[in-house]
Amino acid sequence: MPRLKSVWVYHVDAGSCNGCDIEVLDVLSPYYDIERLGVKVVPNPRHADALFITGPLTRQTRIMIRKAYEAMPPKPRIVVAIGTCASSGGIFYNSYALYNTSPQRGRDRLRSGGPEMVVPIDLYIPGCPPSPEEILYGVAQLLGIKEKKMKGEYWVALPPEEKPSKENEVEFKIPDRPIPLRYWLTLREELRRVVGYYDRDAVLNDFIELVGKAFESENPRENLRDLVTGYFLREKDSRIKVAMRFLENEFWRLYEEYNTLSRSLREKYPLTAGV
């Protein structure tokens, strides 16, 4: 990519939902102020060095994008795809309204789709929508201020009990937890009803720590109740409090259910028989 000093851009919409367009507006606002980097939005593609495309390239916009690209001066003629839709077709990639000529219908490894079907793209800025910092980072890369950080990864996940011999091979590990895996999985699934993905793992980790402590003593049920109450008093966030109480009830329900299950199984199948 040629190194540029001040880029004049023409912003064109290829059927986007306007989320990315609003982020491009934010980049022009005083806080992010992209004009200090020499970037100026011009109203005509004939004055532009770069084309900012947002949107997944609908059939209606296909010719318009091509015309805007051809109207630009032949050098440097940079095309920047802003947003997930412009990078690959995004969530609309297999829609009937899109122009997508890729042979695998956008399901290949590069996820081809979007404006790259009609114009060559020099810079992809994925994000749905990309935050102003992401757009700033992309433009800074274009101007040579920042370096590229992403790199493709290829991991080989080894079967259990095999040691890695190459660099990209990875061993299988199940983390050690004080409660059996089936309790952990069920509790985690039940916890989705109370808290979101962001707090869930931290809350559950705290809870199974308490369970591990409670089962060291003789009377785990009362001990766990005390420990959870102590946690309850210390925590300020009411959602976490509710989640801890919920987990405690759920844990004892599961405990009884699994214990009776194993007992009833033994009654139902006294002899181990198989096919």
Add this chain to the structure above:
Amino acid sequence: MAEAISYTEKLKKWNRFEAEKFSKKAPVTTPYPFIEVEKPPEYRGIPHINPEKCIGCGACVNACPPDALIMEWDKEHGVKRLTYNAARCIRCARCIEVCPTGAMEPTTRFEVATDNKEDLVEVVEHRLAYCEECGEYLDFTERQIEYVRNILPKEIFDAYALEDRIKLTQEEKMRRTVAKLRETEGNVYPAFVLAGKPEKASGKGGEK
């Protein structure tokens, strides 16, 4: 306990870096491209697959709305590849929510702009389990079988004799069931129903 800092507490810790230099009200332009900044902890950056924990079950593939995650099957070589492409990802975090092992990890990475789409691809290759009876690969990975061994209680393994059958293909299991049923005396189903279609001449009411 130290880990479960609540959502609001976490937010309170994070602040725009100008807040240290100036007051919070100072209307300044961010010097961002010339310095390094961090996003707030609840910012949804691109997710990352942890290959240590991933078992290749494909729950994330089912959940992903824009097909940023796709499973590539290669049954001849006995592998399946979980491919993730950040160019298609809309950061909805559905994959993080459904992952049964916690292998999908949320990150706050936002500096993903690139000139080559190859940089956005992340692949985890899994090895499929092998059925020695019929010489074919199963639909499951070896890691999935190991995970199931850890989940299920031993009573269920004993009751259903799963240890003998867990590494067999579906067809082999059916074949064994048929053989078992044939052996059993006083069977309600006649043998030809289990073996295949009856001859046309004998028809429906031929043998009973």
